[in-house]
Amino acid sequence: MSTPESSPLTHFDADGQAHMVDVGAKAETRRVAVATGRIHMLPATFDMVKSGSAKKGDVLGIARIAAIQASKRTSELIPLCHPIPLTRVAVEFELDEAAHAIRCTVTAETVGRTGVEMEALTAVNVGLLTIYDMCKAVDRGMRMDGIQLMEKLGGKSGHWKA
Amino acid sequence: MSTPESSPLTHFDADGQAHMVDVGAKAETRRVAVATGRIHMLPATFDMVKSGSAKKGDVLGIARIAAIQASKRTSELIPLCHPIPLTRVAVEFELDEAAHAIRCTVTAETVGRTGVEMEALTAVNVGLLTIYDMCKAVDRGMRMDGIQLMEKLGGKSGHWKA
Amino acid sequence: MSTPESSPLTHFDADGQAHMVDVGAKAETRRVAVATGRIHMLPATFDMVKSGSAKKGDVLGIARIAAIQASKRTSELIPLCHPIPLTRVAVEFELDEAAHAIRCTVTAETVGRTGVEMEALTAVNVGLLTIYDMCKAVDRGMRMDGIQLMEKLGGKSGHWKA
Amino acid sequence: MSTPESSPLTHFDADGQAHMVDVGAKAETRRVAVATGRIHMLPATFDMVKSGSAKKGDVLGIARIAAIQASKRTSELIPLCHPIPLTRVAVEFELDEAAHAIRCTVTAETVGRTGVEMEALTAVNVGLLTIYDMCKAVDRGMRMDGIQLMEKLGGKSGHWKA
Amino acid sequence: MSTPESSPLTHFDADGQAHMVDVGAKAETRRVAVATGRIHMLPATFDMVKSGSAKKGDVLGIARIAAIQASKRTSELIPLCHPIPLTRVAVEFELDEAAHAIRCTVTAETVGRTGVEMEALTAVNVGLLTIYDMCKAVDRGMRMDGIQLMEKLGGKSGHWKA
Amino acid sequence: MSTPESSPLTHFDADGQAHMVDVGAKAETRRVAVATGRIHMLPATFDMVKSGSAKKGDVLGIARIAAIQASKRTSELIPLCHPIPLTRVAVEFELDEAAHAIRCTVTAETVGRTGVEMEALTAVNVGLLTIYDMCKAVDRGMRMDGIQLMEKLGGKSGHWKA
Numbered sequence: 002m003s004t005p006e007s008s009p010l011t012h013f014d015a016d017g018q019a020h021m022v023d024v025g026a027k028a029e030t031r032r033v034a035v036a037t038g039r040i041h042m043l044p045a046t047f048d049m050v051k052s053g054s055a056k057k058g059d060v061l062g063i064a065r066i067a068a069i070q071a072s073k074r075t076s077e078l079i080p081l082c083h084p085i086p087l088t089r090v091a092v093e094f095e096l097d098e099a100a101h102a103i104r105c106t107v108t109a110e111t112v113g114r115t116g117v118e119m120e121a122l123t124a125v126n127v128g129l130l131t132i133y134d135m136c137k138a139v140d141r142g143m144r145m146d147g148i149q150l151m152e153k154l155g156g157k158s159g160h161w162k163a
Numbered sequence: 164m165s166t167p168e169s170s171p172l173t174h175f176d177a178d179g180q181a182h183m184v185d186v187g188a189k190a191e192t193r194r195v196a197v198a199t200g201r202i203h204m205l206p207a208t209f210d211m212v213k214s215g216s217a218k219k220g221d222v223l224g225i226a227r228i229a230a231i232q233a234s235k236r237t238s239e240l241i242p243l244c245h246p247i248p249l250t251r252v253a254v255e256f257e258l259d260e261a262a263h264a265i266r267c268t269v270t271a272e273t274v275g276r277t278g279v280e281m282e283a284l285t286a287v288n289v290g291l292l293t294i295y296d297m298c299k300a301v302d303r304g305m306r307m308d309g310i311q312l313m314e315k316l317g318g319k320s321g322h323w324k325a
Numbered sequence: 326m327s328t329p330e331s332s333p334l335t336h337f338d339a340d341g342q343a344h345m346v347d348v349g350a351k352a353e354t355r356r357v358a359v360a361t362g363r364i365h366m367l368p369a370t371f372d373m374v375k376s377g378s379a380k381k382g383d384v385l386g387i388a389r390i391a392a393i394q395a396s397k398r399t400s401e402l403i404p405l406c407h408p409i410p411l412t413r414v415a416v417e418f419e420l421d422e423a424a425h426a427i428r429c430t431v432t433a434e435t436v437g438r439t440g441v442e443m444e445a446l447t448a449v450n451v452g453l454l455t456i457y458d459m460c461k462a463v464d465r466g467m468r469m470d471g472i473q474l475m476e477k478l479g480g481k482s483g484h485w486k487a
Numbered sequence: 488m489s490t491p492e493s494s495p496l497t498h499f500d501a502d503g504q505a506h507m508v509d510v511g512a513k514a515e516t517r518r519v520a521v522a523t524g525r526i527h528m529l530p531a532t533f534d535m536v537k538s539g540s541a542k543k544g545d546v547l548g549i550a551r552i553a554a555i556q557a558s559k560r561t562s563e564l565i566p567l568c569h570p571i572p573l574t575r576v577a578v579e580f581e582l583d584e585a586a587h588a589i590r591c592t593v594t595a596e597t598v599g600r601t602g603v604e605m606e607a608l609t610a611v612n613v614g615l616l617t618i619y620d621m622c623k624a625v626d627r628g629m630r631m632d633g634i635q636l637m638e639k640l641g642g643k644s645g646h647w648k649a
Numbered sequence: 650m651s652t653p654e655s656s657p658l659t660h661f662d663a664d665g666q667a668h669m670v671d672v673g674a675k676a677e678t679r680r681v682a683v684a685t686g687r688i689h690m691l692p693a694t695f696d697m698v699k700s701g702s703a704k705k706g707d708v709l710g711i712a713r714i715a716a717i718q719a720s721k722r723t724s725e726l727i728p729l730c731h732p733i734p735l736t737r738v739a740v741e742f743e744l745d746e747a748a749h750a751i752r753c754t755v756t757a758e759t760v761g762r763t764g765v766e767m768e769a770l771t772a773v774n775v776g777l778l779t780i781y782d783m784c785k786a787v788d789r790g791m792r793m794d795g796i797q798l799m800e801k802l803g804g805k806s807g808h809w810k811a
Numbered sequence: 812m813s814t815p816e817s818s819p820l821t822h823f824d825a826d827g828q829a830h831m832v833d834v835g836a837k838a839e840t841r842r843v844a845v846a847t848g849r850i851h852m853l854p855a856t857f858d859m860v861k862s863g864s865a866k867k868g869d870v871l872g873i874a875r876i877a878a879i880q881a882s883k884r885t886s887e888l889i890p891l892c893h894p895i896p897l898t899r900v901a902v903e904f905e906l907d908e909a910a911h912a913i914r915c916t917v918t919a920e921t922v923g924r925t926g927v928e929m930e931a932l933t934a935v936n937v938g939l940l941t942i943y944d945m946c947k948a949v950d951r952g953m954r955m956d957g958i959q960l961m962e963k964l965g966g967k968s969g970h971w972k973a
Contacts, residue, residue, distance in 0.1 A: 008220050010211060011300040014739070017220040019710070021717050025679055025736035025760050031511055038307070049172060058170050058179040062383055062505070066390050066566045067242050069507050073562055073570055076721055078236070078289050079296045080229050080714045084721055084734050086570050088511035088600060091500070112511050112600075114736060114760075118303070119296050126288040126307075127240050134241045134281050137312075138173045141280070141323055145200070145288075145310035150303055161303050176415070181386070183393050187355055187412035187436050193835055221710055224829070228714050228890045231831055235886055235894055238397055242390045246397055246410050248894050250835035250924060253824070274835050274924075276412060276436075332544050334535060335624040338901070341544040343872070345879055349841055349898035349922050362631070373496060382494050382503040391566050400883055402560070402613050403620045404553050404876045408883055408896050438898060438922075442627070443620050450612040450631075451564050458565045458605050461636075462497045465604070465647050469524070469612075469634035474627055485627055517673055548667070548869055552728045552876050555669055559724055559732055572732050574673035574762060577662070598673050598762075656868050658859060659948045665868040686955070697820060706818050706827040715890050726884070726937050727944045728877050766951070767944050774936040774955075775888050782889045782929050785960075786821045789928070789971055793848070793936075793958035798951055809951050 012081045021081050027114040032155035036121035038148030039097070039104040040129045046140040047101035050132070060135045064105070065092045068128030072109055075123045082119050085111050090120070092128060105129055106151070116156050122148065174243045183243050189276040194317035198283035200310030201259070201266040202291045208302040209263035212294070222297045226267070227254045230290030234271055237285045244281050247273050252282070254290060267291055268313070278318050284310065336405045345405050351438040356479035360445035362472030363421070363428040364453045370464040371425035374456070384459045388429070389416045392452030396433055399447045406443050409435050414444070416452060429453055430475070440480050446472065498567045507567050513600040518641035522607035524634030525583070525590040526615045532626040533587035536618070546621045550591070551578045554614030558595055561609045568605050571597050576606070578614060591615055592637070602642050608634065660729045669729050675762040680803035684769035686796030687745070687752040688777045694788040695749035698780070708783045712753070713740045716776030720757055723771045730767050733759050738768070740776060753777055754799070764804050770796065822891045831891050837924040842965035846931035848958030849907070849914040850939045856950040857911035860942070870945045874915070875902045878938030882919055885933045892929050895921050900930070902938060915939055916961070926966050932958065 014020050042050075050060045072090045076082040089110040094103055105128040109121040129145045136143065153161045176182050204212075212222045234252045238244040251272040256265055267290040271283040291307045298305065315323045338344050366374075374384045396414045400406040413434040418427055429452040433445040453469045460467065477485045500506050528536075536546045558576045562568040575596040580589055591614040595607040615631045622629065639647045662668050690698075698708045720738045724730040737758040742751055753776040757769040777793045784791065801809045824830050852860075860870045882900045886892040899920040904913055915938040919931040939955045946953065963971045 008211075008215075009301045010215070010220055010222070010297060012297050013215075013220040017215070018740075019221075019225055019713055019717070020740070021720075021735065021738040023737035023758065025758050049170075053170075053172070053175075053179070058172055058175040059181075059383065059386055060172070062386050063181055063242055063390055065505055066387055067240065069505070070394075070563070070566055071240055072507075074236075074240070077718070078229065078233055079293055080225055080718055082296060083736065084732075086572065086599075086734065087507065088569065089509035090507040092504075092506070110509065110511050113734075118299060119292065122292055122295065126292060129310075130281065130284055130288060131241055133284065134244060135172060135174050137280060139171045141312055141315070142325055143311065146308050148291075148307035148310070149305065150299075153303070163304055180416075181389055181393070182416070183396075183411065183414040185413035185434065187434050221707065224707055224710050225714055227829055228711055231829070232718075232887070232890055234831075239394070242394055245412065246408075248410065248896065248923075249831065250893065251833035252831040254828075254830070272833065272835050275410075332535075332539075333625045334539070334544055334546070334621060336621050337539075337544040341539070342902075343545075343549055343875055343879070344902070345882075345897065345900040347899035347920065349920050373494075377494075377496070377499075377503070382496055382499040383505075384496070387505055387566055391564065395564055398560075398564070401880070402553065402557050403617055404549055404880055406620060407898065408894075410896065437896075442623060443616065446616055446619065450616060453634075454605065454608055454612060455565055457608065458568060459496060459498050461604060463495045465636055465639070466649055467635065470632050472615075472631035472634070473629065474623075477627070487628055545869065545872055548872050549876055551667055552873055555667070556725070556728055556880075558669075570732075572734065572761075573669065574731065575671035576669040578666075578668070596671065596673050656859075656863075657949045658863070658868055658870070658945060660945050661863075661868040665863070667869075667873055697818075701818075701820070701823075701827070706820055706823040707829075708820070711829055711890055715888065719888055722884075722888070726877065726881055727941055728873055730944060766947060767940065770940055770943065774940060777958075778929065778932055778936060779889055781932065782892060783820060783822050785928060787819045789960055789963070790973055791959065794956050796939075796955035796958070797953065798947075801951070811952055 024114040029112055029114055030155050031112050032116050033110045034116060034118040034121040034153045035108050035151040036125045037106040037151050038125045038129055039102045040132050040143055040145050041102045042143045043140045044101045046136050051096055060132055061094045064128045064131040067131040068092045068107060068124040071127035072120045072124040075120045079119050083115050085113050087111050116153060118150050118153055186276040191274055191276055192317050193274050194278050195272045196278060196280040196283040196315045197270045197313040198287045199268040199313050200287045200291055201264045202294050202305055202307050203264045204305045205302050206263045208298050213258055222294055223256045226290045226293040229293040230254045230269060230286040233289035234282045234286040237282045241281050245277050247275050249273050278315055280312050280315055348438040353436055353438055354479050355436050356440050357434045358440060358442040358445040358477045359432050359475040360449045361430040361475050362449045362453055363426045364456050364467055364469050365426045366467045367464050368425045370460050375420055384456060385418045388452045388455040391455040392416045392431060392448040395451035396444045396448040399444045403443050407439050409437050411435050440477055442474050442477055505567060510600040515598055515600055516641050517598050518602050519596045520602060520604040520607040520639045521594045521637040522611045523592040523637050524611045524615055525588045526618050526629055526631050527588045528629045529626050530587045532622050537582055546618055547580045550614045550617040553617040554578045554593060554610040557613035558606045558610040561606045565605050569601050571599050571603060573597050602639055604636050604639055672762040677760055677762055678803050679760050680764050681758045682764060682766040682769040682801045683756045683799040684773045685754040685799050686773045686777055687750045688780050688791055688793050689750045690791045691788050692749045694784050699744055708780055709742045712776045712779040715779040716740045716755060716772040719775035720768045720772040723768045727767050731763050733761050735759050764801055766798050766801055834924040839922055839924055840965050841922050842926050843920045844926060844928040844931040844963045845918050845961040846935045847916040847961050848935045848939055849912045850942050850953055850955050851912045852953045853950050854911045856946050861906055870942055871904045874938045874941040877941040878902045878917060878934040881937035882930045882934040885930045889929050893925050895923050897921050926963055928960050928963055
């Protein structure tokens with residue numbers, strides 16, 4: 002189970018050294034990625050977030066802005082990511098009453114030479130972290146789960162769905 | 164189920180508006196936070212990461228650096244976080260052979276007026292995201308789970324353990 | 326009207342060269358600054374912002390977050406500003422119906438060696454710019470006015486009021 | 488005067504939630520924006536800035552650099568702005584002797600999918616803030632006024648002039 | 650020896666004022682730059698870096714990541730640089746046993762309107778600085794030398810070689 | 812020639828893994844670092860920089876600002892650096908007519924728990940890089956040399972001089 006001669010992990014060159022992989026010859030095409038994740042909390046915390054969304058103490062409105070802003074910083078945070086000019090970012094929150102969990106789903110798009118999976122995932126992570134931050138004074142035990150890519154479109158590898 | 168007069172969510176003022184809460188009167192004390200999370204992957208992906216750590220294609224070495232660097236950017240990412248002069252950040256990875264998962268655990272410390280929970284959690288998230296990025300060419304379905312605070316020390320609220 | 330031997334503009338040294346002035350010998354004391362400014366718009370734009378604040382399309386909620394986040398980036402934007410650990414940032418918006426203008430007032434605080442005037446002013450500017458951005462699709466002619474420091478407390482120069 | 492079904496504020500979706508609006512289908516065309524603003528100061532402060540520009544204590548030279556650099560950070564500061572590859576930024580300062588005010592005018596250009604109004608306005612704001620910072624030791628009461636877009640070219644909405 | 654009417658230094662306009670020069674009319678073409686530099690150290694320090702690269706205490710692996718990440722921040726650091734979407738960054742280290750020096754060579758590429766010389770040079774500088782940082786506890790006298798452009802390809806000025 | 816049991820390279824822990832070393836128990840004391848470096852250029856380039864400094868096309872004024880701003884970003888660029896609240900940064904340029912080289916010397920200070928060597932060195936590097944950028948249209952072969960620490964004061968290791 003050793004690393005093969007030429008690593009299938011494209012972020013490494015033939016000598017096993019990290020590099021920002023050459024995408025210069027790739028076409029600029031429309032690329033979309035959808036990622037998701039959720040945060041579990043106490044019932045009382047869940048109720049606070051829920052009521053806040055409707056009137057004041059708008060936890061989700063703030064988390065949405067944080068998620069969008071984070072997507073634009075992805076290439077600063079993830080060492081081998083290419084800088085990408087995002088053309089669209091949309092963030093949805095769903096309240097799961099039964100599980101007192103909040104799901105965050107992000108759709109990111111670009112017209113570029115490489116995909117936007119990391120941008121969508123980074124936005125989900127920071128959106129959930131912001132909910133944690135806003136509520137941690139009453140609930141330190143919140144837990145983030147199920148953070149994953151749901152779907153991607155565009156590029157040589159084409160359509161992928163979880 | 165309405166928001167109480169004075170919200171227990173301290174990031175909101177009495178009118179329900181977001182603010183960066185006043186910590187000026189708090190003492191500068193030593194504060195520690197430990198956060199953790201894991202990423203699940205295919206057995207073949209797990210083996211690649213494992214073999215790489217020992218010799219070349221060092222996925223975890225790169226994820227560790229990304230996690231440390233991200234902890235320093237926390238207050239830029241999380242809207243209501245105070246800027247904090249971190250005095251220590253340590254990142255550990257554990258390989259869970261049975262589950263072909265990698266656990267990332269971060270300890271963050273400061274001598275400051277507010278806690279470092281968000282710094283530890285942000286580092287965990289970016290560490291896991293970097294593993295995802297490094298391996299996504301061979302395994303798009305990796306999943307991040309169980310991201311949570313494990314322990315915090317210091318400050319008025321004292322010791323907390325998950 | 327020539328520059329005096331030793332410039333009263335403290336950001337220049339005796340040779341007229343810019344430097345980040347030495348504050349190492351100053352005491353760490355509580356410092357507060359309050360800055361304000363307003364943005365004028367068409368009556369129809371004003372009504373949209375006003376109705377949005379109450380229910381959805383929350384322009385001011387987003388501008389508040391942008392203002393707080395910008396205050397933390399002040400030393401990156403203003404070349405000779407010292408990095409300062411802000412201990413509090415609060416942003417208030419007032420709707421001036423008669424003038425169909427929105428006033429943004431920011432209070433910034435630190436316990437540090439230098440004042441937080443620039444942090445408060447930067448937050449006001451970015452708060453107003455965000456309102457402009459959110460509404461520019463319907464009103465490109467909005468105008469920002471009256472951006473100034475209102476008050477500062479703390480430090481050797483003591484209390485100052487506009 | 489309630490928000491219409493589909494908000495004319497394009498930064499909100501049909502549910503009134505903020506998003507980074509989809510510009511992926513827009514053509515990459517040349518886009519120009521010109522923004523302006525001024526800062527009023529005491530006559531003695533004005534004279535210092537004026538004499539400094541000519542020889543040493545070059546306040547305006549530093550403010551020009553700050554303005555250019557800030558234009559490149561616009562999408563980090565303004566939450567729903569798209570990242571844009573600027574192709575030109577020029578900053579002009581005019582000294583208004585009668586009003587002892589300094590006017591800052593910025594022209595920003597890109598070849599891209601969305602306009603550069605925010606880049607031009609952000610540069611004006613940070614240019615004026617830097618003048619404030621450089622002179623605040625002698626004049627805390629300086630006031631920024633008349634910050635607005637003067638002209639834009641390119642894009643579907645075409646030419647606009649204040 | 651005076652500055653000519655129209656400065657050959659393109660970062661200044663006809664009045665000698667700095668600007669981000671207009672590249673909007675330039676074609677988007679493939680551009681490559683290679684830069685290099687080295688850091689000299691004590692024999693004992695050199696041996697530590699050398700042994701670390703092979704097994705643990707991986708100084709060069711960390712310096713490589715720092716160099717790649719810095720290349721993406723070039724336009725934030727160098728005031729008049731245009732933001733550029735890098736399509737490739739590769740970092741090589743060579744151990745010069747005789748001189749107990751480490752050479753860092755960076756290749757940067759884009760498909761864009763302006764060259765990537767500054768991106769390659771910035772990466773070299775930060776790569777070397779990171780080696781310094783990692784080893785300074787045992788060797789404060791390390792010296793960086795010979796940092797220069799080796800080659801550039803693409804753009805109107807065509808091929809250039811040191 | 813193997814790495815010792817406990818690495819003298821403090822940025823690695825006992826297992827050879829990178830960490831941000833714990834400085835929480837260190838005293839906050841005044842710390843100073845002086846770093847230097849130079850850039851060599853063609854005689855004609857040197858003359859342009861020299862004449863520009865006096866009147867217009869102020870290359871060195873812009874490089875000074877870039878150096879100061881970069882010093883504040885050091886902990887973002889150098890992976891294991893602690894964030895440090897700089898209390899002073901001064902940048903001097905000397906023209907070496909005989910060698911047609913420009914020397915950049917930076918003094919950085921803090922009152923903190925760790926030294927400011929990296930801040931001084933980063934400022935020198937970015938100052939020299941900015942000179943390169945401003946002059947590269949006429950002289951691509953410029954070379955940076957002799958970048959090193961000159962002196963440090965404060966901290967447990969005390970005074971050090973090159």
